[in-house]
Amino acid sequence: MIIMNKQNLSKLKLFLVGLQNRFTENSSIFNGITVKYTAGLKEFNGIGLYENDIIKYNFNGKTECYSIEDLLDKIICETEKYDAVEFTYKERGTNVVITADNKNVRMSNVSVKEDNDADKPLKTSSLLNRNYYIKVGMADALLKEIGIMTKDGKIKNDKIRKYNQIDRYVELLEGILDKLPRNKIINILDCGCGKSYLTFVLNYYLTEVKKIKCHFIGLDHSETVISASKNMANNLGYRNMEFHAMDIKDYCPNKNINVVISLHACDTATDMALALGIRLESDVIIAVPCCHKEFLSQYKYEPFKDITKYGVFKTRLADVLTDGMRSLMLEAKGYDVSVVEYISPLETPKNLMIRALKVKEDNDALMDSYINLMSTLNVYPALYDFLNNW
Structure with missing residues (x-):
């Protein structure tokens, strides 16, 4: 197993600090987080759901309650034990995905679709022939x-x-x-x-x-x-x-x-x-x-x-x-x-x-x-x- 180097750990920490600021500015649209750690061929998954101003985080079969700051600190500490991590910060309509390993740290925004049929044309002939703002599938x-x-x-x-x-x-x-x-x-x-x-x-x-x-x-x-x-x-x-x-x-x-x-x-x-x-x-x-x-x-x-x-x-x-x-x-x-x-x-x-x-x-x-x-x-x-x- 190749443990993630300190330089990339520091870069990951900066990204997570940015997400903490994002949460502070607009927590009302935050839904939760998922984390996937990788060690060799093994994966270890964590899921955090936001309820009543706390995040209920389940990892390794154990559920605990955290503030956003404490949970991100925990994730950084856990990352030191693995060679890669994929972290997803979930908001209404958008997921912020951070991937980190020993070679690189990347962050991207991904639009969320509510089902797999979002791009299929509507078959109801009575709808107007227009590009709807409130789209079926997405909304x-x-x-x-x-x-x-x-x-x-x-x-x-x-x-x-x-x-x-x-x-x-x-x-x-x-x-x-x-x-x-x-x-x-x-x-x-x-x-x-x-x-x-x-x-x-x-x-x-x-x-x-x-x-x-x-x-x-x-x-x-x-x-x-x-x-x-x-x-x-x-x-x-x-x-x-x-x-x-x-x-x-x-x-x-x-x-x-x-x-x-x-x-x-x-x-x-x-x-x-x-x-x-x-x-x-x-x-x-x-x-x-x-x-x-x-x-x-x-x-x-x-x-x-x-x-x-x-x-x-x-x-x-x-x-x-x-x-x-x-x-x-x-x-x-x-x-x-x-x-x-x-x-x-x-x-x-x-x-x-x-x-x-x-x-x-x-x-x-x-x-x-x-x-x-x-x-x-x-x-x-x-x-x-x-x-x-x-």
Whole structure:
């Protein structure tokens, strides 16, 4: 047996110190480790699973609990007895593999596929002809947990439209989220999260595909949906998520919030989420509004009276005015705003997504325009009220 030389042992130790720092920076996506020692033709395997902030490590038939620092020290000590070692540090979506022997020490990152069918084309003809962001095979555990995929790995026929919607959601957010810093944890606040399906999808994509460090906070007044979201996070092993049953207006963050999202929050709940994002000076604000009721009973515009006497026109115009003034307020607060169709209007008329990226200081001229519109239309928007009287 050729014992590994001291120079390569020192190099291996440096690599493991780097992994210890990686763990410290983002332990929420760490899953565990495997170690394979080689002595001649014999192999000796160790397996460590991460549970409740400790690593349960089994080696030579004995299981003991370690901190990451103590376990890596133990592995270095054990390596001195063998001529080669293969160490795998497992994260969500990525394995870091280190191999060391008497000749060399190497480290590589390996993307993790959830099954052997990840590269096989889908046979369901109803799926869109597109390169999906949330791929079957790679994202099977996620798709099964949120009810889009069957246990045997097929997209459910009645969930194809939902699958296309969540993929479109990721597509629309990718470009704007790419503008956020990559050297720190991105904190994402979901206001009125409900069952959090799209938040789970975004978590998967940012963490396992884009390799972005992120942490998610979900708020909803319903204890039932918060409990369901917590169970889903636990089932998926998504430890970079927290959920709270509370009103948006009562939330006081203990960390800097980089992204605020609001998906189908009814009526003025969307305004509450936008106001919170503005008050927190969030780098990005994303909103997909749902029903609009507030302006319908308020706005009056004399030149349009002979048109708005028709109820359907008055309702549709109220929707446009509501989201238009929301977008204008975001611009007045220094955000670069774009409004796009999230899904086809054939599926629902409530299909707009407002995307806002903080790029500059407040714009007083746009705020004056906003105030003038309030007067002209005889409206007092909830967003304005929340920003000034919250």
